Ligand SMILES: Cc1ncc(C[n+]2csc(CCOP(=O)(O)OP(=O)(O)O)c2C)c(N)n1
Ligand code: SF4
Ligand code: SF4
Ligand code: SF4
């Protein structure tokens with residue numbers, strides 16, 4: 001018997017619905033969705049999860065992840081997640097938010113949910129721009145980056161420096177895990193999944209708030225081909241937004 | 257032997273997969289899919305070089321790549 005059976009070693013996770021997405025070519029929302037879907041499968045959380053969707057290009061996430069979902073008003077996902085988790089503490093609750101959603105209109109909600117140590121996980125997709133509405137400046141837009149609302153490039157004196165959310169969140173008492181990864185390379189995508197797994201585990205083990213920032217490309221609003229956009233993450237974003245684990249109570253051995 | 261299958265109706269021609277293949281066998285084809293994207297492919301003569309590493313599938317934002325591996329035969333001529 002020399003014929004060996006061919007094995008399918010990479011395919012769509014069950015938690016990701018088999019349908020084309022509305023995202024632009026090279027948009028990293030698709031990668032982020034897949035990582036979440038793989039973890040929901042691997043951690044057997046699919047039937048236990050409630051997703052809190054947010055406003056931004058990922059607003060239709062409930063069409064792509066095969067889990068129950070609530071759609072939150074712009075920026076309010078951590079508040080909605082708080083209510084859902086407190087009403088149903090037996091469920092796994094995650095929010096999925098863009099940088100405009102989380103760091104701008106939703107700044108109050110994310111800070112207080114993290115500080116309270118709500119047992120929820122936040123997947124934060126930072127693409128340095130308001131993608132859905134056509135590329136306005138976000139709190140995370142890099143200095144010098146041109147957007148429709150800062151056509152001359154973001155100016156430090158007028159608009160301030162880009163906000164480093166993971167650093168800020170990691171300082172808050174209720175946080176069990178906070179890390180920043182990037183979706184630009186195979187190695188970084190693998191690390192991103194590790195961080196997401198840690199954040200998910202912190203909720204499952206009732207340790208506290210989990211936060212993972214994913215540096216992501218928006219080729220359309222950056223006005224770049226996808227391959228160039230990935231290079232921009234490496235060359236411009238990562239130097240300003242350093243990757244790594246900023247807080248991990250599982251390493252410290254403590255709860256919060 | 258390993259190989260990939262590009263789901264042409266899902267491919268958006270972003271070409272990210274072409275940048276991560278360790279044996280550089282993925283290229284843009286001349287075919288357009290229904291959405292007007294020029295899909296990625298591995299040309300017939302390059303197919304046997306695939307290592308089954310799945311890097312292309314990991315970076316693909318659209319789950320447009322499936323990866324297959326066939327375990328090496330233990331016995332036989334070697
Ligand atoms: C209350 C309210 N204000 C403003 C808007 C318009 N709006 C829709 S999406 C968005 C920003 C989305 O940016 P981001 O969260 O970074 O998501 P992305 O599209 O980049 O993934 C804004 C301002 C809205 N829908 N609701
Ligand atoms: S506009 Fe940007 S974030 Fe929105 S789908 Fe397109 S690439 Fe993705
Ligand atoms: S599985 Fe690896 S070797 Fe094969 S085509 Fe994909 S990246 Fe190239
Ligand atoms: S990464 Fe995926 S969508 Fe992009 S060209 Fe390759 S197969 Fe197509």
Ligand SMILES: [Mg+2]
Pocket residue numbers: 056098099100125126127128129130131138
């Ligand atoms: Mg954004």
